[in-house]
Amino acid sequence: MPQKKIKTLSLFSGAGGLDIGFHAAGFDILGCVEIEPAYAASLERNRGPDRLFGPKLNVHCQDIRTFDPAPYVGVGIECVIGGPPCQTFSAAGRRSGGVLGTIDARGRLFESYCRILKAVSPAVFVFENVYGLPGANDGEPWREICNAFSRLGYKLRAEVLDSADYGVPQHRERLIIVGYRDRTLSYEFPMPTHGPDSENGPDLVSIHDAIEDLQDQEEPSHVFDGLYGHLLQLVPEGLNYSFFTREMGYPKPYFAWRSKFHDFLYKVDRNSPSRTIKAQPGKFTGPFHWKNRHFTVPELKRLQSFPDEYELVGKFGKVVEQIGNSVPPRLAQVIAHSVKEQLLRPTKKLKFKRRESGFASTFRQRQRDRTNHFKEVAKREIAERFSNVTHLDQPRENSKEQFFAGYEGFFNKEILNNRPKSESTKRYYKVIEERKDQHIDLVVSPILVKATRKIEIRISGLSKYLLHVDSLTCKAMMHDHDDIFRVWDLIEDSLTKDSQFFTLIDIYGHYANRGDTVKVSTRISGEKKSSLEKAIEFFGSSENxxxxxxxxxxxxxxxxxxxxxxxxxxxxxxxxxxxxxxxxxxxxxxxxxxxxxxxxxxxxxxxxxxxxxx
Structure with a gap:
């Protein structure tokens, strides 16, 4: 006799990653609550006769804070699944401006989750979020969330899982909390199904294995456009922009160490799982295909373990966002089976074996091993490419030059060898650049207008990244405060023109990751400085x-x-x-x-x- 399906309510459903996995494990998803219209449209597209979810699914496109769970009370809901938005706890959130956790309104959405749990009273719930949640803000939000669940009578088990260990061709760490009411039962997370932590399981699923049948064997290697596009062809599989850093041994660097995020120019190693797919990647954000292009939607669906037939609604960017924000269905399916067989339909014959006491995942150590492996890959690749290089470019001889720079606004610039005519509408500056040994002196003065203030900018610690420059001093006269932007633009030109670096940030390093090698200070002349000038001095110092x-x-x-x-x-x-x-x-x-x-x-x-x- 077939088992009765487990009636389930899905919250924060997204594009349906958790729902697909739980549905495949025998759970009957009766309702999905999702605030984003495009995501809700994808759920709707996959319900109905001959569709994955069937016609009984109700999709509620609304804010969970206004969702009334009354229709799901007393109808036999045994399981609630879902996890609230993760930005307030995520690493990306920390980089973009800090993690507020439960201080932010989005971080309080667990309260709505608890409100619905209290009303529906399921035997089990499954809550997922970013792996960094327990450590965010010294663990205070984590304790608050766990206490809220415990007050509702649930016993909790929590673990960070890497989806690659469960057959997904992508390394993606997610925090999973399983809460259950029946304290006579116990729950343990399932053993990995793939890789070295599994018990005689298959190897981790590689990208090549996952998408081989989608590949055109005649596809040529692509040429990527844009400022950094030509570098993508030079990146060995499995590496990223850091291949072009001095720390990796690149003889003439393009980037300072940690000047970009690890997904920048990241090209996959086709024989391994991918790094985490991003929901909102930039133009140069990986993962990139080994043919030097972005992955297609069918390929991304495979990397996230979505069924081929599952339809996602929207333009390319919105579909990529839905895939990147999803829990991999394959991981969800393994969790669903373990929850069903240990807690909701207990059986001694488990599809996925429970972890034994003392089990410790090795995925973090393997992560470190992969880093070391790709350092060796970079070392070998650089040695092969530059085997005939006996010396680097000779440093420029000491020199002094003068030119004129004209600006219309901030970004429309021209460089002249001779002084411009007075009737020009652009703001022009006389620039004198003197290079001596490893130091650059830059003198900038506006012409055709009166200069009223002097600014001095000093930069040191450049030699770790620039081959022949360690410091720069710029002394500039200003007509108004907009001149400061143009002075910095000229500084960037001076530092990058004899190097392979593209921008000042590439040299300085990304603010969230840099090692404080390059130091900057700013001083504006005069005893009576405006508050704005004091602010420019304050924030013009790398110390602040x-x-x-x-x-x-x-x-x-x-x-x-x-x-x-x-x-x-x-x-x-x-x-x-x-x-x-x-x-x-x-x-x-x-x-x-x-x-x-x-x-x-x-x-x-x-x-x-x-x-x-x-």
Whole structure:
């Protein structure tokens, strides 16, 4: 006699990753609650006759905080599944502006989860989130969430699992919490089904194994466009931008160590699982196919273990977002079977064996081993490519040159050898660049307008990344504060033109990861400085950037009140300084400010529009 299906309610359903896995394990998904219309449309597309979910599924496209669970009370719901948005606990959130955890409204969504658990009273729930949740904000949100579940009468088991250990061709760590009411039962997470931690299981599923039948054997290697596109062809499989760093042994680096995130120019090793697929990748964000292109939607579905026939609604970017935000269905299916067989339909004959006492996953050690392996790959590749290189480019001889730079706005620039005519509408600057040994002296003066202030910028510690330059001093006269952006643009030109670096950030390093090798200081002349000039000096120092500061830290230096601090920060953003505060980034607390770099963002692609908290 077939078992009765397990009636299940899905919360924060997304595109259905958990739901697909639980459905395949014999769970009957009666309802899905999902706020995002495109995601809800994908769920709708897959319900109905001859569809994966069947016609009984109800899709509720609404905010869970307003969702009324009454229709699911008293109808035999045995299981609730789902996990709230993870941005307030994620590593990406920490990098973009900090983790608020349960302080942020999104971090309080577990309360709605608990409200629905209390109303529906299932025997079991399965809650998933980012692996960093237990450690976020010293563990305070984690304790609060666990206590909330415990007060509802649930015993909890929690573990971080790598989806690759369960047959997914992708390394993706997720925190899984299983809560159950029947304390006469016990639950243990299933043993890995694949890889070295499994008991005689198959190897981890490689990308090649997962998508081989989707490949065109005649497909040529692609040429990727854009600023960094030509480098993608040079990246060995399994490596990323760090291949081009001095730390990896690249003879003439393109990037400082940790100047980008690890997905930047990441090209997969086709014979291994991929790194985590991102929901909102940038143009140069991997994983990239070994043919130097982005993966197609059918390929990405395979890497996330979605069924081929499962339809996702929306344009390419929205579909990629849905895939990247999903729990891999294959991992969900293994969890679902273990929950069913240990807690809801107990049986001694388990499809997936329970972990024994003392089991310890090795995926973190394997992660370190992979890093060391790819360092060796880089070392061998560099030795082979540069086997005939006996010396690097000779340093430039000591030199001194003069030219004129004209700007219309921030980004329209021209360089002239001769002084421009006075009737020009552009702002012109006389530039004198003198190079002596490993030092650059740069003198910048506006012409055709009156200069009223002097600024001095000093940069040191460059020789770790630049082959022949260790320091730079720029002395510039200013007509107005917009001149500062143009001065920094000229500094970037001076530092990059005799190197393979593309931008100042590539040299300085990403604010969240850099090792503080490059030091920057800024001084504006005069005893009577405006609050804005004091703010420029303060944030123009590398000592005050890349870390959260309280209002009082800034007020004591600039000698202004909290309201003026906020006004100054927004003014600096207009000048393209990436100063972040609650009014611009929802994940920053009310009493904190973060300035990412001690210089303005020089790329016209960098967006600094003002975004208020939700």
């Amino acid at each position: 950037c890349g870390q959260f500061l309280s209002d009082s830290d800034i007020e004591s230096v600039i000698q202004c009140g909290r309201k003026e601090t906020r006004t100054l920060a927004l003014k600096l953003r207009e000048m393209r300084w990436d100063v972040r505060l609650p009014e611009t980034h929802a994940t920053i607390r009310d009493d904190r400010v973060l300035c990412t770099y001690p210089f303005p963002l020089l790329s016209d692609k960098a967006q600094l529009e003002r975004r208020r908290s939700a």
